[in-house]
Amino acid sequence: MPTLSYITNDAAKRLTKQGKITIHFPHDFIQGIMAGWHEFLREPEQYKQQWTFAPATNGSKEDGYFLRDGTPRGKSAVRDDFKEILHFREHLPLLLRQRGVSSSTSYHEWLANMEELRVQCARTAHAIAVGLDRLHGFNFAEQLRQAEDISFIRLISYDLFRSRNAGRTIIGKGHTDGGYLTLHIWDEYPGLFIGMGQDRMLYRGMPNTALAFCGDQAERATAEVCKTLYHQVSDERTLMPQDAATRDAIIYFADLF
Numbered sequence: 001m002p003t004l005s006y007i008t009n010d011a012a013k014r015l016t017k018q019g020k021i022t023i024h025f026p027h028d029f030i031q032g033i034m035a036g037w038h039e040f041l042r043e044p045e046q047y048k049q050q051w052t053f054a055p056a057t058n059g060s061k062e063d064g065y066f067l068r069d070g071t072p073r074g075k076s077a078v079r080d081d082f083k084e085i086l087h088f089r090e091h092l093p094l095l096l097r098q099r100g101v102s103s104s105t106s107y108h109e110w111l112a113n114m115e116e117l118r119v120q121c122a123r124t125a126h127a128i129a130v131g132l133d134r135l136h137g138f139n140f141a142e143q144l145r146q147a148e149d150i151s152f153i154r155l156i157s158y159d160l161f162r163s164r165n166a167g168r169t170i171i172g173k174g175h176t177d178g179g180y181l182t183l184h185i186w187d188e189y190p191g192l193f194i195g196m197g198q199d200r201m202l203y204r205g206m207p208n209t210a211l212a213f214c215g216d217q218a219e220r221a222t223a224e225v226c227k228t229l230y231h232q233v234s235d236e237r238t239l240m241p242q243d244a245a246t247r248d249a250i251i252y253f254a255d256l257f
């Protein structure tokens with residue numbers, strides 16, 4: 001398969017050297033996932049909140065749906081523009097069933113599509129880990145396998161009009177990601193700026209590709225052999241009222257802990 005065959009020692013080498021790689025990544029499920037996401041976003045807020053699972057304990061993760069209303073959330077948080085987010089881990093359908101959240105048939109398909117995408121992402125992250133381990137003697141593949149249930153897909157929908165009306169553009173704070181590896185799978189419109197200073201550039205994702213880069217956990221675990229990639233989301237389109245009011249993206253965060 002192209003995804004796995006592409007992730008060779010050479011790709012791992014380029015990832016450590018350049019801090020990022022573009023990989024082949026089939027976008028088969030994207031359309032269905034975005035259709036389901038848009039349908040979900042149109043649900044009443046009360047229903048959407050039934051899909052919200054706040055961290056149960058200190059150190060556990062948030063699952064499901066979250067509305068960020070522009071309130072900054074602590075010093076490490078990327079500045080919060082108006083956006084809606086869904087975090088998908090394998091256990092989300094189970095959490096919904098346990099809570100007794102009724103969902104239409106189309107959401108069953110939507111969740112199944114997200115699970116397919118999650119597996120595809122986990123395999124890709126694993127393949128990159130194998131390449132890095134082979135090259136440098138790290139232990140990422142095994143650590144990732146043990147932590148697979150904490151890695152997650154994020155669907156994100158920035159609300160451009162609400163942000164504009166609050167006197168903001170969609171400009172996130174520049175940052176590095178905290179996990180092991182990020183797969184920037186798809187965005188509706190280019191807006192991801194990567195690198196700093198003279199190296200700063202707008203990433204333009206082509207169909208059936210993803211951008212892979214390392215986060216803080218990888219940098220720390222490898223004494224900076226794997227370097228994080230500084231990035232920032234900025235979307236300064238001039239929008240007409242009839243234009244789409246959101247900026248959508250799909251990202252996968254592979255975390256070791």
Ligand SMILES: [Fe+2]
Nearest residue numbers: 175176177231
């Ligand atoms: Fe990020």
